Amino acid sequence: MKTIHNPVLRGFNPDPSILRVGDDYYIATSTFEWFPGVQIHHSRDLRHWRLAARPLERRSQLDMLGNPDSGGIWAPCLSYADGLFYLVFTDVKSHVGPFKDTHNYLVTAPSIEGPWSEPIYLNSSGFDPSLFHDDDGRKWLVNMIWDYRKGKNKFAGIALQEYSPEERRLLGPIRNIFRGTPLGLTEGPHLYKHNGWYYLVTAEGGTRFNHAVTVARSRSLFGPYEVDPENPVLTAANKPELELQRAGHASLVQTQTGDWYFAYLCGRPLRPSERCILGRETALLPVEWTEDGWLRPAGGGNSPKAVVPAPDLPDHPFPPEPETDHFDGERISIHFQTLREPLDEQWASLTARSGYLRLIGRESLSSKHRQSLIARRQQAFVAEAETAVEFEPDTFQQLAGLIHYYNTRNYYYLYISRDEELGKCLNIMCSDRGLYDEPLEQPVSVDGWERVHLKASLRYDRLQFLYSRDGQDWTPIGPELDASVISDENVEAKIEGRMIDQGFTGAFLGICVQDLSGQGKHADFDYFTYRELPEPGV
Incomplete structure (x- = not known):
């Protein structure tokens, strides 16, 4: 049957x-x-x-x-x-x-x-x-x-x-x-x-x-x-x-x-x-x-x-979806979505540099207006997301990287920015119900790197970020993070029985760029991979 x-x-x-x-x-x-x-x-x-x-x-x-x-x-x-x-x-x-x-x-x-x-x-x-x-x-x-x-x-x-x-x-x-x-x-x-x-x-x-x-x-x-x-x-x-x-x-x-x-x-x-x-x-x-x-x-x-x-109907499977979008077509994968507004050549371009998706930095992750963020659903308990980014920030106000996102108040973000002492560097920011944190004691320098590979590894309620210079040898960065923060149940909040926050969506994995200086600094992403892995058991 x-x-x-x-x-x-x-x-x-x-x-x-x-x-x-x-x-x-x-x-x-x-x-x-x-x-x-x-x-x-x-x-x-x-x-x-x-x-x-x-x-x-x-x-x-x-x-x-x-x-x-x-x-x-x-x-x-x-x-x-x-x-x-x-x-x-x-x-x-x-x-x-x-x-x-x-x-x-x-x-x-x-x-x-x-x-x-x-x-x-x-x-x-x-x-x-x-x-x-x-x-x-x-x-x-x-x-x-x-x-x-x-x-x-x-x-x-x-x-x-x-x-x-x-x-x-x-x-x-x-x-x-x-x-x-x-x-x-x-x-x-x-x-x-x-x-x-x-x-x-x-x-x-x-x-x-x-x-x-x-x-x-x-x-x-x-x-x-x-x-x-x-x-x-x-x-x-x-x-x-x-x-x-x-x-x-x-x-x-x-x-x-x-x-x-x-x-x-x-x-x-x-x-x-x-x-x-x-x-x-x-x-x-x-x-x-x-x-x-x-x-x-x-x-x-x-x-x-x-x-x-199942009903007694002829089997009709579909070809498997590609794990990687190499950003070398006329359109990005149908699985990608943006926040609140359509994809626009003015901030997201597949033609500015052939084979890359160029994102121009705009507003912060708190914005409900113009975020330069493109992401897809997490659809398995055990999954990975990976990208490679070329980005040369001039100031700490310019950021680009890989994000595990629920909404403007709940996310984990592995990003490249610039520190006055370390130069170009990697850092992690977290927001849990709007409470901001940085789990690293200090950023990790990647000064002089033309390209940085970034990865998010998800195993049920655990998230581990990793980085690499060549996309082959990966180094964990930061502690294991609580991925269950990225859920409706965590987002919902009441004070004295009155609802003050609600969530009805789900976890997304994606890439984004911010330029809080307003100069419109861009980052070039070479690919984005979303890969589902066998579940070893909860």
């Missing part, structure tokens, strides 16, 4: 929206402050997946300059009708405190690869929008409603309003069709129609360890919605023994052979820290309809599973 090994999308791929068009399956996931916005993976068998598209690739489609950490793209929903792909998404401008500024948009395309249209503004009443195409041809938007008022349920229900493709806007009355179950924190709505029933699949319990999938149904689109008597349909809450935790935020798909699957988000915490260093990931679970018309995980129970049966 063929099996699916979860998670199918590893390393920071949350809030999955799954879709089948013919023999092709697609999953759209959240990207938050990383640009381009939205990841779409493609499969033909639900077992093998490849990153196929990032639809929001122009500043006119998505302008995130100044967006907060873990703002930006939340919970996209991908659908298909009338020969077009529809993608709705939220651009979150603020999310900590009583208010959430959440603007919802729609883009369309004739093909998953695009071209994707300019965005149509929908509303700002809450996040997690989803577009439902009814069988009479009408289209309906659902999203959760945010209530800022003290003493009120912040997750105030699920709003429903009709969308007019002709007028390119929402119209008609706004209805609150579902106010949730006692689990609370009702979000992530998706509507489906099956055997004359409208089914509303929601995420509840919050996206941490109490996360869950709940289902309600109605004969009328407008409700009232009857809650599944056995809710939650899927959860890992109070089951610490399970490998997959944080299970929730599901969407539903039917295969060509009549099987049904949930795509849902999950996390794989390290023990005993309970930190998910790879962020929230995407898993699949076969589900089936009961005689009385409810959804249940195939095989019983309501727990997420690491290994599940």
